[in-house]
Amino acid sequence: MSFLMELVRLSSAKVAIILALFLTLLLPVINAQSPAPAPSSDGVAIDQGIAYMLMLAAMVLTYIIH
Template sequence: MELKRVSYTTTIVFLAFIVALVFPVAIAQSPEPAVAPTSDGVAIDQGIAYVLMFAALLLTYIIH
């Protein structure tokens, strides 16, 4: 059984072809993350809590 000799140029062309196929996948960027919701309810709850705390502080100050 005789082995075929592969020329240096053929090897370089083959490797260049493989790199050309793989390289774009390697530098591909993932899609941007979704935009955060403008109001998730936590900010509203926290705002209400601050208003109630301020009202309790004001009421306590007035009573004393």
């Protein structure tokens, strides 16, 4: 019975070593990423959208008050 346990432990150790080596060799390929793309806007479009929303809110508020 102890022989089987030793065999199972040995096998699991071998499997763990093989898996570790496989992941060590495979992970650099998986993690190889291309550089990030350049931003599509420099924030001007976002600022302009916020300005339009504030102007719309001001117009609605002015219409409600008058």
